[in-house]
Amino acid sequence: MADQAVALRGLRKSFGSVEAVAGVDLGIADGEFFAMLGPSGSGKTTVLRMIAGFETPTAGTVELGGRDVTRLAPFERDVNTVFQDYALFPHMSVLQNVEYGLRVKKVPNRREKALEALATVRLEGFGKRRPSELSGGQRQRVALARALVNRPRVLLLDEPLGALDLKLREEMQVELKAIQREVGITFLFVTHDQEEALTMSDRVAVFDQGRIEQVGTPAEVYERPASAFVAGFVGTSNLISGEAAQAVLGRDGTFSVRPEKLRVAPPEEAVGDGEHSATGLVTEVVYAGPATRFVVDLDAGGRLIALQQNLQVSSMDVMGLRGTRVRLVWHRRHEFAIV
Incomplete structure (x- = not known):
């Protein structure tokens, strides 16, 4: 340099x-x-x-x-x-x-x-x-x-x-x-x-x-x-590995995706081109004013945390999602392999 x-x-x-x-x-x-x-x-x-x-x-x-x-x-x-x-x-x-x-x-x-x-x-x-x-x-x-x-x-x-x-x-x-x-x-x-x-x-x-x-x-x-x-x-990161990586991503290894890259959607929502998704149960909802943090236990095993901005929802809207089933959706370009 x-x-x-x-x-x-x-x-x-x-x-x-x-x-x-x-x-x-x-x-x-x-x-x-x-x-x-x-x-x-x-x-x-x-x-x-x-x-x-x-x-x-x-x-x-x-x-x-x-x-x-x-x-x-x-x-x-x-x-x-x-x-x-x-x-x-x-x-x-x-x-x-x-x-x-x-x-x-x-x-x-x-x-x-x-x-x-x-x-x-x-x-x-x-x-x-x-x-x-x-x-x-x-x-x-x-x-x-x-x-x-x-x-x-x-x-x-x-x-x-x-x-x-x-x-x-x-x-x-x-x-x-x-x-x-x-x-x-x-x-x-x-x-x-x-x-x-x-x-x-x-x-x-x-x-x-x-x-x-x-x-x-x-x-x-x-x-x-x-x-x-x-x-x-450096920030919060979700790790996907083992059986969950094989089931969700179709490959072995350990991968990571940031919480804000995940979209919380109904479990029946279709996945678009270039996207990955995983279904699971919302076990915790943390309302933090500008954003809400969702803790989701995956059907394939493991746990992911999603961070969603509160653009058009209130605390009552998001808190009611605890205990419901959801689909987490993200684009493949936002996941990266961990060595």
Whole structure:
């Protein structure tokens, strides 16, 4: 990949007998918003810490802008990190917090640069306040401004939205992406929240047990997962295998189809060209406002979950389907084989 901001080659990290990162090769382009997604203990945060210089790899190399920085100290790398707890100095004003790194490096025009950084994160006029006088979202923006003010080549974000409530977190997801586009800096975002990764990133690396399972755009990872783990971790996925695969699809193997690709229809409904279907009993109905989730036990064995938008139905309409027989219908192009 040309113009790589980050290149990881054969990266490994062991803590005693535990191999936290088991051989990671990855390239991240300049100006890319890249997410490392995975459950706790999957190795994503350890990879970020090795890029930042907080951990030394057991093997492999870390390159930033084509320069090998594997053995360099954190302050010798052209990166900054934003953490979940923000780590703001409580005795300093917002402006002083943002200026701090510039003052340590004796950068001229510190006040002007700090004010510009605050404007970038939409905090004009907040410079005189203390962190204790800010909301959680505002403190997160201050931490972001402090990291951006040095204009690093790569900004590392270690689950920075984890402490925010749901509504604010969703707002900040959109805001972070807008800021990244505005400043043009490579953002490397670590999260266990698949919605965050899909919402904000240009590409996603899905981690499991110290390895990368798949790298791709959000659409590629969601629509064409490379493994059963990715299919199950990134969104909800139905797996069809064994006798059910043979009975419903006419072939062996394990296949997956997303819940929103399934249409709930009467059991007698005819199936169109290019479609597959399976009949079964609705065992559970979950009404969630915009959509309803149906749990269907198939006659052929196994269980599928269907997600249907509530376009012209009410909660009374859908709740009455529990205990009835239905046919689930989907197009063949929406099913994919799982290796």
